[in-house]
Amino acid sequence: MHQIEWHDSHSVGVPSIDEQHKRLVALTNRLFLAIMDETGETALGDVLDELADYAVYHFTHEEGLLHLHGYPDELLTEHRAEHAALTDQVHEYIERYREDPACLDLSVYVFLRDWTTEHMSRSDSKYSEFLQARAAE
Ligand SMILES: [Fe+2]
Numbered sequence: 001m002h003q004i005e006w007h008d009s010h011s012v013g014v015p016s017i018d019e020q021h022k023r024l025v026a027l028t029n030r031l032f033l034a035i036m037d038e039t040g041e042t043a044l045g046d047v048l049d050e051l052a053d054y055a056v057y058h059f060t061h062e063e064g065l066l067h068l069h070g071y072p073d074e075l076l077t078e079h080r081a082e083h084a085a086l087t088d089q090v091h092e093y094i095e096r097y098r099e100d101p102a103c104l105d106l107s108v109y110v111f112l113r114d115w116t117t118e119h120m121s122r123s124d125s126k127y128s129e130f131l132q133a134r135a136a137e
Contacts, residue, residue, distance in 0.1 A: 001106065003029040004113055010120045012128040014065070014135055020058040021120055027051045028116055032109045044104060045097055051112075052090045059083040062124075069134035071127060082123055086115055 004025045011018050027050060034044040063083065066076050089111070097104050 003032055004117060012124050013132040017062055024058060024116060027054055028112050035106055035109050048094050048097060052094060055087060055090060066127060069131060071130060079123055082119060
């Protein structure tokens with residue numbers, strides 16, 4: 001089990017989005033460390049809250065750019081649905097954590113790690129060329 005490493009293949013070629021993705025990766029990695037640290041239950045709650053807030057901030061930015069540059073409705077709706085599902089899932093983890101701080105284990109990290117890396121390499125890479133061409137206009 002290890003942390004996520006940023007690779008150039010994760011880049012979508014849009015600097016503001018890449019920076020935000022790096023921050024999301026860093027937060028997900030902090031979650032890993034907080035879960036591993038058995039005395040770190042308070043830290044875990046803080047990281048989860050920060051992750052939830054930052055994910056919403058980032059998704060709003062990304063969806064806003066796609067909308068601004070005329071990304072096709074069908075693709076944008078699909079993309080928004082993925083973001084919404086992740087946001088709901090993180091809020092569910094936060095609720096679970098509030099009921100029982102000891103209940104979150106590495107499966108939470110594994111889920112977020114896989115979601116983040118899959119989403120960047122599959123869903124976000126789909127808009128990469130589109131957005132690079134439009135954003136440069
Ligand atoms: Fe996305």
